[in-house]
Amino acid sequence: EIVLTQSPGTLSLSPGERATLSCRASQSVSNRYLAWYQLKPGQAPRLLIYGASSRATGIPDRFSGSGSGTDFTLTISRLEPEDFAVYSCQQYGRSPLTFGGGTKVEIK
Amino acid sequence: QLQLQESGPGLVKPSETLSLTCTVSGGSISSSNYYWGWIRQPPGKGLEWIGSVYYTGLTYDNPSLKSRVTISVDTSKNQFSLRLNSVTAADTAVYYCARPMWELRPFPAFDIWGQGTMVTVSS
Numbered sequence: 450e451i452v453l454t455q456s457p458g459t460l461s462l463s464p465g466e467r468a469t470l471s472c473r474a475s476q477s478v479s480n481r482y483l484a485w486y487q488l489k490p491g492q493a494p495r496l497l498i499y500g501a502s503s504r505a506t507g508i509p510d511r512f513s514g515s516g517s518g519t520d521f522t523l524t525i526s527r528l529e530p531e532d533f534a535v536y537s538c539q540q541y542g543r544s545p546l547t548f549g550g551g552t553k554v555e556i557k
Numbered sequence: 558q559l560q561l562q563e564s565g566p567g568l569v570k571p572s573e574t575l576s577l578t579c580t581v582s583g584g585s586i587s588s589s590n591y592y593w594g595w596i597r598q599p600p601g602k603g604l605e606w607i608g609s610v611y612y613t614g615l616t617y618d619n620p621s622l623k624s625r626v627t628i629s630v631d632t633s634k635n636q637f638s639l640r641l642n643s644v645t646a647a648d649t650a651v652y653y654c655a656r657p658m659w660e661l662r663p664f665p666a667f668d669i670w671g672q673g674t675m676v677t678v679s680s
Binding site: 450482484486488491492493494495496499505506537539541542543544545546547548549550551 | 596598602603604605606617619620621653655658662663664665666667668669670671672673
């Protein structure tokens with residue numbers, strides 16, 4: 450299976466700052482089949498990005514994704530208060546579907 | 558709009574069977590071509606895909622769960638279900654049901670999720 454490793458584990462930033470999150474795959478992810486989710490306690494996970502760089506419906510343009518092969522990045526250009534959460538990547542290029550361990554973006 | 562809601566016991570004893578149901582509202586399981594999914598998140602860990610089911614009953618599941626998983630669908634109730642047998646403390650997690658972004662894709666990204674239900678395995 451494809452193992453996804455996210456870094457850093459925790460990112461401490463202030464509102465208005467830029468967040469850069471990494472997701473590295475143990476094998477190449479075919480067709481850039483990489484998604485990013487936002488997780489908050491007690492809420493349904495929210496799909497942000499699919500196909501490595503396509504924003505899901507209703508996602509603000511401060512969220513962007515990039516990368517291919519084994520290295521992918523989620524960037525939040527300017528953090529809003531509601532963006533402090535855990536972010537998880539997922540590959541869907543090969544079964545079984547796998548997720549990364551998550552990056553927590555916390556208020557500094 | 559489409560909504561998913563998980564339901565089931567919040568506490569299960571070790572070695573017993575965990576049973577959860579996902580009720581779909583705002584849309585019909587049988588009139589769509591989605592592979593409806595189950596995903597879980599143990600405390601302090603990442604998400605894990607458990608498996609997916611098509612409205613015909615065709616399923617795919619994660620080999621890491623070593624055939625302990627049964628996923629089924631009841632189109633008459635617009636529900637799909639998860640059974641996980643021989644549970645241990647390692648199965649303690651928030652369990653989510655989810656709908657894929659695309660039809661006819663057994664291995665997708667998921668764009669609509671339930672809020673999740675916490676299941677604790679303990680005697």
